[in-house]
Amino acid sequence: MSSRIPYSSIALDIPELVALICESARPVDRARLLRVSKLFFYCTAPFVWEEIRGVTTLLGLIDGVTTKCEKTDFVCSNVVVELDKHLDFSRFDLYAPFVQKLEIFHQRTETLTLSSWEGLVARDRPLLPNLTRLSCREAPANQSHDSIIQWVNTFLTPDLVELRVPNPNGDICAMFTWLAPLLVSNMLQTVSAKCPSLKTLEVAPGTSGRDSPSIEFNIPLAIGLHEHIARFDSLRTLVTSAAALEPGMLVALSQLPKLAVLSVVSSHQHEPIMRLIPLGPNAFPSLERLELRRLSLNAIIGLWYIPGLVSRLSSAVIAQPILDEFTSRNWAGELISHVCIHSPTLQEFYLDPYYYVTQVVFLSHDNLKLLEEQQVSLRSITLCGTLVDRNVGVQDLARAFPNLSTLRLPSWRVTWQDARDLVARLPNLHTLSVGLDTLQSNIPQIGSISANRDRLSLEMSWDSLVEFSSEKLSKLAE
Structure with missing residues (x-):
């Protein structure tokens, strides 16, 4: 060649x-x-340069920048970036326009220390002019909060559409100390001025002192935080901490005209004290999806008493709700009923419970009977880790959710015949995910359910020790 x-x-x-x-x-x-x-x-x-992981890769293109690695302990290290007084950006500017996505930190065991910010921030134009996605998900736990914010501010561009600044552990769902509210407020002020087209924001402001054992939400956050968040007219997705549930912040968020997805993450140490607040009739005009993770069950139920927040939802995601010793055995079904009552247009419901062996989640016959009477309009339901009582038949489930097109109940063990009956009773069903009862040796003869029925997608699971012949599998596909 x-x-x-x-x-x-x-x-x-x-x-x-x-x-x-x-x-x-x-x-x-x-x-x-x-x-x-x-x-x-x-x-x-x-x-090649569209997506860059680790800012040192880019800084190495600047003549006058040197980096050295200092070992801090057995696992972690500190990368020191030193800038000369005179920097030559010629080579850097050749590659910079190609970069569209940047993860600032290379890995969570490697902190970054910059000797001076002046050489980078003094330029009269963005360092990466075509950057659209900026993230620091890999920020180490011992990286200082102010340096994280400084790195973010350094690479902001007018065309940025996605900014992810989670806690210093890099995962907004982890057990962590939240970013200082004042730092977040200052960052949002800068972001709102420099990034008018921002559509996705992930940020985790705290609500009190760094190691406070409890959070009192009746004490408002800094007013500046509310004011800055209200300026993001183009924002469509917000992933944030439970600070979003603080009354002043919730009011500010309700004014965002294009916000379609709100994802709130709490933790065991940062459980909000809920206080119902009235929102106007025009609150959350575009909100379609509400995601709640690691909030107490009581807090979750309380949120569905705020009509301005939930009345127009089409999708609800509840993951790892915090239960207590007084939680009802049938809480999952009761929660679905409560949510559907206050969100009458809800089409999708997703529940992923976080429980110990002593807190098994059940869906009872009474739950399904109540849902049948409510005539819920759900078209998609996913219940992870949820068992179905033995006295519940497929006919009960079909009557409770007659409009389903997607049903995912992977912990529910059904026979071949049950699966057939369920599909027959749900004419709109196109995705079914259940557990397969492998104790049944024979597969019943299955005829055509409907000549005009669309293709059905099956996501069945079974004991890996059981082997099925091609004949049995072909019968299921008939």
Whole structure:
């Protein structure tokens, strides 16, 4: 093969072909492709540099920047970035326009220390002009909060559409200390001014002191935080801490015209003290999906007494609710009923309970009877880790949710015949996920349920020690 590709090569004028080459090549091979020819460089560079993990990769392109690694303990290390007084951005500016997605931190065991910010922030234009997605999910636990915010502010661009700044553990769902509210407030002020097109924001402001054992939500956050969050007119998705449930913050969020998804994460140490607040008739005009993680069951139930927040929802996600010793055995069904009453347009419900062996989640006959009387309009329901009482038949489930197109109850063990009967009773069903009872040796003869029925997707699970012949599997597919 020739070491150089002719400049007039027609093949290299086909973006789809170049994309396929870059996608199938190993990273080390992609780097080599950059050096084949000038044309290959300009065709390949956008794919090679589109997503960067670790800001040191970019800073290494600046003449006058040096990095050194200092071992702090057996696992962690500190990368010190030093800047000379005079920096040459020529090489950096060649690659910078290709970068569209940046994860600032390379890994959670590697902190970043910058000797001086002046050389980076003094430029009169964005460092990465075409950056659209910025994240620091991999921030180490011992990375200082103010430095995290500073790194974020350094790479903000007018075209940014996604910004993810979780807690210093990198995972907003982890057990962590929240980011200081004042720092978040200052960051949001900067972001709202520099990123008018932002659509997705993930940030976890705290509500009290760093190690406070309890949070009193009747003490408002800094007013500036409310004011800044209300400026994001283009925001469509917000992932944040339980600070969003503080009255002033909730009112501010209710004014965002395009907010469609609100995801709130709490923790055992940061349980909000709920206080019902009236929201106007125009609150949350575009909110379609509400996600709640690690809130107490009482707090979750309380939120559904705020009509302005939940009345127009089409999707609800509840994961790892915190239960107590007084929680009813049938709480899952009661929660579904409560949610559907106050969210009459709800189409999708997802529940992933967090429980110990002594807190098994059941769906009872009484639960399903109540839901049948309510005439719920759910079209998709997913109940992870939820068992169904033995006296519940497929007919009870079908009557409770007659409009289902998607049913995922992976902990519910059914026979082949039960599965057939359930499908027959739910004419709109196209996705079914249940557990298969492998004790039944024979598969009943299954005829065509409906000549005009769309294809059904089955997501069945069974004991891995049981082997099924192709004949049995083909019968299920009939």
